[in-house]
Amino acid sequence: MAIPQLGRPVGANGEETRARIIAATMHCVAEVGYARTTIREIARTAGITSANLYNYFPNKSELMTAAIAARAELALPRLRAAAQGPGNAVDRIDAVLDESGRLMREYPELAAFEWAIRGQSVVAVYPDSAGDGGFQALREIVKGVVDDAYPNGGALRDAAVEAIYALVYGLTELAATQSPQTYQRALNSAKQMIRGTLFVHP
Structure with a gap:
């Protein structure tokens, strides 16, 4: 799975951003574990702000559910x-x-x-x-x-x-x-x- 590059690509749509967030979640959890993974670190890895991430996933639990799915x-x-x-x-x-x-x-x-x-x-x-x-x-x-x-x-x-x-x-x-x-x-x-x-x- 490709690690998302920092910075949202020009023209990226909502589905692309959502996929980047999910990929970033998998990467972060794989690196440091579930408990130590934070929304801030996931957002940084996905190249977006934490506030932007919350537009897609209201909490860590729903984000993990999407990543597992x-x-x-x-x-x-x-x-x-x-x-x-x-x-x-x-x-x-x-x-x-x-x-x-x-x-x-x-x-x-x-x-x-x-x-x-x-x-x-x-x-x-x-x-x-x-x-x-x-x-x-x-x-x-x-x-x-x-x-x-x-x-x-x-x-x-x-x-x-x-x-x-x-x-x-x-x-x-x-x-x-x-x-x-x-x-x-x-x-x-x-x-x-x-x-x-x-x-x-x-």
């Missing part, structure tokens, strides 16, 4: 498309993990932003259409793939969903806190574990 709008369609690709359940989980890796490479601040706001109970990292908090939308993507491997449901299906959910959670932490090389090694290991053991039936 923008993150979900970017990531979820790509993850859903990967989950609906060809192959068996393992192939499709591989595809979801690979697509997640591409997102981390293309938008390196997204992982740090997501990790910074996960501890805030007032926000949902992946809001879905029903308004459920947390990772409900991502969990449903994973569950939809795993259901094909365990059509009868049950404890094995539920355990597989939770294991993959935990892997994605941990991989995001690595992407936010470690080098790209460390993240890629962990991603490759996770894929090998899933392919080698997670879907082997007794």
Whole structure:
């Protein structure tokens, strides 16, 4: 994600300014965390005044909600498309993990932003259409793939969903806190574990 340049571009319209504010929010939260991010710093990074920012977002909570929604709008369609690709359940989980890796490479601040706001109970990292908090939308993507491997449901299906959910959670932490090389090694290991053991039936 490009860091907005200081100074509002000539002819910038309201939607462009709003997008700059959201990008600045993600950048600031990724850099210093949710609690230490201030409206003043977001406005400075976006190249506008605090007063101008308040014309778009009346408070920090609504600004964070918009930033999280923008993150979900970017990531979820790509993850859903990967989950609906060809192959068996393992192939499709591989595809979801690979697509997640591409997102981390293309938008390196997204992982740090997501990790910074996960501890805030007032926000949902992946809001879905029903308004459920947390990772409900991502969990449903994973569950939809795993259901094909365990059509009868049950404890094995539920355990597989939770294991993959935990892997994605941990991989995001690595992407936010470690080098790209460390993240890629962990991603490759996770894929090998899933392919080698997670879907082997007794």
